[in-house]
Amino acid sequence: MSPATPLAVLALAATVGIAALMALTRLANRPGRAAAILTPMLFAVLVLFLWEVLTRGLAVPQVLLPAPSVIARAFWNASPELLQDVRQTVLFAAIPGFVCGSALGMVTGIAVDRSPFLQQGLLPLSSFASVIPIVGVAPIMILWFGFGWQSKAAVVLLITFFPAFVNMVAGLREASPIERDLMASYASTYWQTLWKLRLPAALPFLFTALKVNASLALIGAIVAEFFGAPVYGLGFRISAEIGHLALDRVWAAIAVAAAVGSGSYALLTAAERAATFWHPSQLPGSDRNS
Amino acid sequence: MSEAIAGIGVFRTARAGVPQWSRRILAPVVILCALLAIWSIAATLVNPSPAAAAAGIWPSNWWNPRPTLPSPPQIAVATWTGLFGYPVTSPRSLIYHAAVTLEAALAGFGLAAVLGTALATAIVHVRLLDRGLLPWVIVSQSIPVLATAPMVVVAMGYMGFSGLLPKAVISASLAFFPVTIGMCKGLRSPQTVQLDLLRTYNASGRQVFWALRWPSAIPYLLPALKIAMALAITGAIVGELPTGAQAGLGARLLIASYNGLMLLMWATLIVASLTAGLAVGALALLERALPRFRLPA
Amino acid sequence: MPDSPHAETLDIETTQPREQARAAVVSVENVAVSYPSREGVFHALSDVSLRVARREFISLIGPSGCGKTTLLRLIADLAQPSTGTIRVNGGTSRQARGDRSYGYVFQTPALQPWRTALANVMLPLEIIGLAANERRARATAALMAVGLGDAASRYPWQLSGGMQQRVSIARALSLRPELLLMDEPFGALDEITRDKLNLHLTDLWRDRDLTVIFVTHSIPEAVFLSTRIVAMSAKPGRISRVIDCGLPRRRTLDIRNTPEFLAISKQVRDALSDAYANE
Numbered sequence: 001m002s003p004a005t006p007l008a009v010l011a012l013a014a015t016v017g018i019a020a021l022m023a024l025t026r027l028a029n030r031p032g033r034a035a036a037i038l039t040p041m042l043f044a045v046l047v048l049f050l051w052e053v054l055t056r057g058l059a060v061p062q063v064l065l066p067a068p069s070v071i072a073r074a075f076w077n078a079s080p081e082l083l084q085d086v087r088q089t090v091l092f093a094a095i096p097g098f099v100c101g102s103a104l105g106m107v108t109g110i111a112v113d114r115s116p117f118l119q120q121g122l123l124p125l126s127s128f129a130s131v132i133p134i135v136g137v138a139p140i141m142i143l144w145f146g147f148g149w150q151s152k153a154a155v156v157l158l159i160t161f162f163p164a165f166v167n168m169v170a171g172l173r174e175a176s177p178i179e180r181d182l183m184a185s186y187a188s189t190y191w192q193t194l195w196k197l198r199l200p201a202a203l204p205f206l207f208t209a210l211k212v213n214a215s216l217a218l219i220g221a222i223v224a225e226f227f228g229a230p231v232y233g234l235g236f237r238i239s240a241e242i243g244h245l246a247l248d249r250v251w252a253a254i255a256v257a258a259a260v261g262s263g264s265y266a267l268l269t270a271a272e273r274a275a276t277f278w279h280p281s282q283l284p285g286s287d288r289n290s
Numbered sequence: 291m292s293e294a295i296a297g298i299g300v301f302r303t304a305r306a307g308v309p310q311w312s313r314r315i316l317a318p319v320v321i322l323c324a325l326l327a328i329w330s331i332a333a334t335l336v337n338p339s340p341a342a343a344a345a346g347i348w349p350s351n352w353w354n355p356r357p358t359l360p361s362p363p364q365i366a367v368a369t370w371t372g373l374f375g376y377p378v379t380s381p382r383s384l385i386y387h388a389a390v391t392l393e394a395a396l397a398g399f400g401l402a403a404v405l406g407t408a409l410a411t412a413i414v415h416v417r418l419l420d421r422g423l424l425p426w427v428i429v430s431q432s433i434p435v436l437a438t439a440p441m442v443v444v445a446m447g448y449m450g451f452s453g454l455l456p457k458a459v460i461s462a463s464l465a466f467f468p469v470t471i472g473m474c475k476g477l478r479s480p481q482t483v484q485l486d487l488l489r490t491y492n493a494s495g496r497q498v499f500w501a502l503r504w505p506s507a508i509p510y511l512l513p514a515l516k517i518a519m520a521l522a523i524t525g526a527i528v529g530e531l532p533t534g535a536q537a538g539l540g541a542r543l544l545i546a547s548y549n550g551l552m553l554l555m556w557a558t559l560i561v562a563s564l565t566a567g568l569a570v571g572a573l574a575l576l577e578r579a580l581p582r583f584r585l586p587a
Numbered sequence: 588m589p590d591s592p593h594a595e596t597l598d599i600e601t602t603q604p605r606e607q608a609r610a611a612v613v614s615v616e617n618v619a620v621s622y623p624s625r626e627g628v629f630h631a632l633s634d635v636s637l638r639v640a641r642r643e644f645i646s647l648i649g650p651s652g653c654g655k656t657t658l659l660r661l662i663a664d665l666a667q668p669s670t671g672t673i674r675v676n677g678g679t680s681r682q683a684r685g686d687r688s689y690g691y692v693f694q695t696p697a698l699q700p701w702r703t704a705l706a707n708v709m710l711p712l713e714i715i716g717l718a719a720n721e722r723r724a725r726a727t728a729a730l731m732a733v734g735l736g737d738a739a740s741r742y743p744w745q746l747s748g749g750m751q752q753r754v755s756i757a758r759a760l761s762l763r764p765e766l767l768l769m770d771e772p773f774g775a776l777d778e779i780t781r782d783k784l785n786l787h788l789t790d791l792w793r794d795r796d797l798t799v800i801f802v803t804h805s806i807p808e809a810v811f812l813s814t815r816i817v818a819m820s821a822k823p824g825r826i827s828r829v830i831d832c833g834l835p836r837r838r839t840l841d842i843r844n845t846p847e848f849l850a851i852s853k854q855v856r857d858a859l860s861d862a863y864a865n866e
Contacts (some may be wrong), residue, residue, distance in 0.1 A: 004357030021418065028421040036421060043422030063448045110306050120313055121321030131516075131570045132563035133524040136539075139555050144358070178697045181665050184715040185691040186762075187684045196710065200701050211432070219434040226440070226531045227547050235437065239532055242440045258433040265432030280702035283744060 009267025013050055020046045058279040064069040073119055074248035075255060081232070082256050088233040089221045092149035094141035096241025098217035102210060105155070109168025110194070118171055129162045138224035147228050161172040171202025172257040204279050207272040214264045221256060326362045333361035360556055368553040369560045379535065384561045390537040392565055394454050395526040398461020399519055405462070405517070406469025407511075413470070414477045414503070415495070427470055435463055436525065440532035457538070461525035465518035472514025475509025512577040516570050523566045539565070606655045608862035611674070612675070612766055613639040613662055618671030620657055620824075630823030631657045635671070637675045637826065638819065641765070644792055644799045646816045648810035648855065650863050654824025655802045659768050662800065663691050668860045675766070687715055689766040690759025692776055696751035698743040698758075705730060729757040732791065749780035753787075760791070767792075774804060782840055785811055793836050806859070808836075810851050811843060818855060820862030828858040 028039045048068050054060070055067040062070070103118045112118040138155050138247070183193040202275070225235025234257050236256040239247040276282055330352070337354040352361035360368070372384035379386060409427075413419045439460045445455040479503050488498050530540025539562045546554035615638070620631040632654040639645050647655035659664040661673055664680035675683035684687060698707045710725035717725070730739055732795045733753040743751055752772055759767060775866050788810055792799050803809050809816050820827040834842060842848055860866045 007550065024422060025418045028418040039418070039421040040423070042424040043418075044426065061448065064445050066405075117313070117317050118321070120317035122318075124314075124318045125321060128567060130565075131520045132566045133527050136527060136543055136559045136562055138545060140552070140559075142547065143550060143552060143555075159643045176697070178693045178695055179699070181660075182691065182693065182697050183714070184661055184665055185684065185685060185689070192714055196713065199700065202697065206423050215432045215434065219436050222434050222437045222526055223531075225527070227544070232363050239439055242532060245444070247441065247444070252442070253433075254437050257437050260428050261432040261434055265429070276701075278742060278744070281692045 006058050009053060013053050013057070016053075017046070034037055036084060062247050063245055064247075065126050066242075066251055070248045071251040071255065074246075075252035078249055081237070082234075082253060084232045085234045085237050085253065087259065088149060088230070089152070089225065089235060089257075090218070093152035093221040093224070093233075094156055094217040097153040097221065098160050098213055100153070101157040101160030101217075102213050105161040105164025105166075105209070109165050110171070113172055113194075114190075123166065123169060126166050128164045130166070134159045135220050135223045137162065141207065141224070147230055149233075150235075151257045152221045152229075156220040157221040159216050163209045163212045163216070164206075167205040168202065169204030173196050174198075174205065175201040183190060203276050204272075204281070207268065207276060211272075212266050214268055215261055218257060218261050218264070220264045224290055237242040252287045295311060312370060327408045329359075329362055333357070333364075334358050337361070339411075356550075357552055360553055364553065365560065368557040371422075372554070372557040372561065382537075384557060387539050387542045387558070388561050388565045389528045389539060391457075391523065391530065391539045391562070392569065393469070394457035394529065394538070395461050395519075395522040395569070397458035398463075398525060399465050399515075399522040401462040402465035402469055402518055403515060406466050406514075407473050409466075409478060410470050410473030411499075413474055423473065427467060431467055431471070436528055438463070439525070439528050443529060443532055456531035457526045460529040461522040464521040464525040468514045468517040468521065469474065469511075472510045472517075473507055476510030476514075477503045479506045479510065508580065511581070512573065516573045516577075519570050519573055520566055523562070523569060527562060607710070610804065611638045612641050612643075612676060613637070613800065614674045615662070616672050616674075618658075618668045618673060620654065620661070620666070621669050627725055632661075632668070633823035634826050635824075635826055637829075639798060639800060642796055643797055644789075644812055644814045645801065646813040647800065647802045648804070648806065648809045648816060649819030649827075649859065650821050651860065652824065653819040653821040655822065656770055658819075659770050659800060663689060665691075677681050680832050683766075686815060686823050687711070687762050689768055690762050691754055691762040692752075692759050692767070692769040694745065694771045696748075696755040698751055698754055700743050703742055704735060704738050704746065704754045704757075707743065707754055708761050711758060711762050720734070725763075726757075727762050729761040730754070732760060733787065735758045744808045749776050749784060752776065752784065756790065756791075760795075765796070765798055766827075767797050769801045771802050771804065773808070781805075781808070786838075786840060786853060788812065789838050790819055806841060806852055806855050810848055810855060811838065811840075816851075816855055818858035818862060827862050 020042075022163070024039060024042055027035055027042070034063055051065075052067050052069060055065055062069075066074075108122075112122060135155060137158060138151070141151040141154040145154055172194075179201070180193065183197050188196070221233075222235035222238070223231045226239050229236040232238075234253050237253040238250050241247075274281055334349060334351045336359045337351045337357045345472055349502065352364055354360075354364075357364065365507075369384070374385075376383040380388075381387075408425075409419075413424050413427075440495075442460050442463070443456045444454070477499075485498065490501055493501065526538070527540035527543070529537035531544055539558055542558045543562075544557060545551075546558060616636050618635045620630070621628050621633075623629070633753055635654075635658060637645075637658075640641070647658060649655055651834065657666060662675060662680060664684040670762070672767055673680045676686075676688055678686075698704075702710065705723070705726050708729050709722045712722040712725060727739065730736055733756050735753055737752060737755065738754075740748060746754065756817065757774065763775060773784050776784065778813050785808060788799075791797065792812075799812075801809070801812060810832060813838075816830045816832055818828045819825065830851065834847060834851070
């Protein structure tokens with residue numbers, strides 16, 4: 001590899017890059033589901049290839065950007081540790097915090113449903129909460145609950161509460177006046193109407209909240225570890241390996257975090273599709289994908 | 291339809307004794323006061339302070355110098371002192387630290403707004419980017435981008451950049467995605483019939499963009515910018531954590547964390563929230579100032 | 588067809604004198620609805636009285652804002668009058684709603700998209716707590732009655748507008764009410780579909796001894812379906828004229844070409860043009 005001159009590397013990358021882009025453009029212009037899936041995949045492969053060739057060929061220092069293959073090797077070598085990190089950050093901090101925060105937010109949303117005053121009072125406070133950097137409470141939680149996963153779970157709970165609450169309140173408003181009149185014409189009780197009409201109608205909102213919360217939970221758990229953690233956890237791994245300038249390991253930890261994040265997103269999207277198959281955004285013919 | 295809705299309106303108007311606008315302000319204020327009251331009671335229960343009691347300060351539990359749960363007045367005093375107790379240039383002034391953070395956040399926000407809009411424009415016009423890149427932009431929302439913050443700082447430090455720029459880059463990398471996605475939606479929001487209308491004029495792509503796509507996208511842009519601003523400030527604060535930075539709200543938070551300074555943590559958090567609130571609030575005002583229109587979906 | 592041997596003796600019953608007050612299914616007395624608005628007090632309804640006997644088919648017709656939907660909502664206890672009384676089946680409208688003694692069909696089908704047609708029809712039966720097998724049997728029968736027996740497992744979005752509205756009628760029938768309240772149920776449908784459903788509705792009304800109160804904008808629809816037509820006018824909303832419609836109970840679409848039909852249509856049109864004159 002070493003005798004390759006930077007110029008030759010650049011020329012190779014440019015040639016391959018341009019040729020691949022031209023081929024991909026033709027693929028992208030094809031209709032159909034196969035092309036819609038294949039194009040982003042091949043696009044990613046192209047990016048990885050160029051990343052590899054350029055970092056190696058131009059001898060980019062590891063501190064700046066390690067090559068994908070180097071990251072992959074680091075991942076392989078560090079996998080037992082990374083597994084423990086995932087257990088700490090995801091299983092102990094992110095998931096319990098996510099579940100408790102989302103559930104609490106939704107229950108609160110139902111609890112204030114019958115009081116317009118409480119709604120009017122809590123909604124502005126919640127939208128303010130969505131603006132502020134809540135993750136900053138991490139040091140306070142560490143003082144309260146210690147360095148372990150408990151403090152991280154508390155941070156995640158706090159972060160995920162507000163989106164769940166706001167979306168529950170908005171979702172419960174989703175049923176139309178006519179649909180509510182219909183239930184009223186059956187002399188349906190408050191809880192019957194909630195259960196048979198308003199909660200199902202709110203499901204698309206709840207899934208929006210869950211998807212937002214899934215990524216917030218992961219970010220919250222990782223960033224909270226930057227403030228202090230026992231000797232494992234994804235956030236701890238990232239900040240510790242940075243200290244040793246072991247960028248390949250940092251990248252490996254980030255890749256794991258990304259995989260967990262997009263995995264949970266995919267899982268929730270699948271659940272959403274199963275639960276809200278009836279919603280216009282899920283019906284065939286609509287290609288909204290976010 | 292109109293009659294049915296009017297019929298519902300009857301009872302809504304009849305029930306609301308207090309005018310809507312004053313309720314809208316009253317309700318949050320009352321709730322906030324209630325929360326502060328609960329908090330104060332909790333603080334009374336949690337923090338016994340023999341020292342303050344001996345000095346005859348009442349209620350003594352509110353003035354524990356090392357509180358588990360600081361009382362609201364205690365936090366208020368700490369915040370006030372942090373903000374106005376020192377000259378603005380002093381490293382003890384929270385205004386100074388907020389300015390440092392805000393500077394980086396605004397730089398990152400600006401970068402994200404420009405790049406995000408540009409990328410969205412490209413995605414809307416280039417099919418390869420639409421099909422090849424947009425899915426990744428959407429997936430990236432579920433990825434903890436903030437986890438890369440320490441790495442960005444180190445990598446940029448290696449290249450000789452430190453201080454504002456790495457933080458701005460972290461901020462931008464967070465704020466970039468909502469802008470891109472919002473703008474893609476916005477630029478695509480014109481209805482087919484409107485695009486067809488311009489086609490009957492044989493309008494060029496550029497004309498369609500400026501006459502239809504761009505104005506249609508504005509109502510989507512501003513909510514996206516508000517999200518971006520909030521993320522940019524979080525990004526700047528987190529960007530200050532791993533650097534050993536001396537200035538900025540994040541650095542302040544870290545110092546407070548290392549030394550167990552509960553009051554400083556709260557004061558810094560409050561200032562961070564106020565900063566974010568003001569920055570996003572400014573955008574909300576801008577949104578309100580712009581003519582309100584939205585094409586029916 | 589009016590002179591066909593099928594024309595029943597029952598026809599006379601529909602135009603009986605008002606003395607049958609005690610047997611009235613719905614009685615509305617001196618009802619007014621008003622509420623404050625930006626331009627002062629708005630009178631949605633003013634001094635409205637109406638008695639509906641068993642097996643009548645009443646159409647409420649008039650310009651928008653005349654309060655016909657409001658009147659229907661009052662009878663259904665979905666809204667309350669400012670003054671006046673409303674009795675349904677001899678009791679209050681609240682009791683009638685509590686007894687589920689009427690079926691209400693809205694302007695839009697208001698089907699729940701997460702339920703199949705059958706499950707939508709079962710919804711009210713779930714609310715009243717029927718056993719599952721009983722629910723299924725009754726809902727299936729109701730779907731059959733509107734001719735949608737084989738669409739039971741389809742979702743609302745897989746049905747045409749006319750089919751959706753038929754499901755919503757089946758849903759109202761599943762409670763086996765004697766009183767049917769219908770608020771412009773066919774307003775959004777095309778002419779041909781509307782004709783079909785009108786024919787279907789008049790059969791249901793006759794075969795099941797229903798009492799129907801029907802809000803519409805369409806004069807031919809009102810004349811075709813009704814035993815009595817209540818013309819209303821706006822500002823304030825009130826009843827301007829009640830027109831008896833002596834067509835036989837058994838009706839086919841051809842009836843619309845008979846002189847009787849056209850004469851009644853003219854009466855309704857005249858009544859309405861007075862009402863619209865106020866606009």
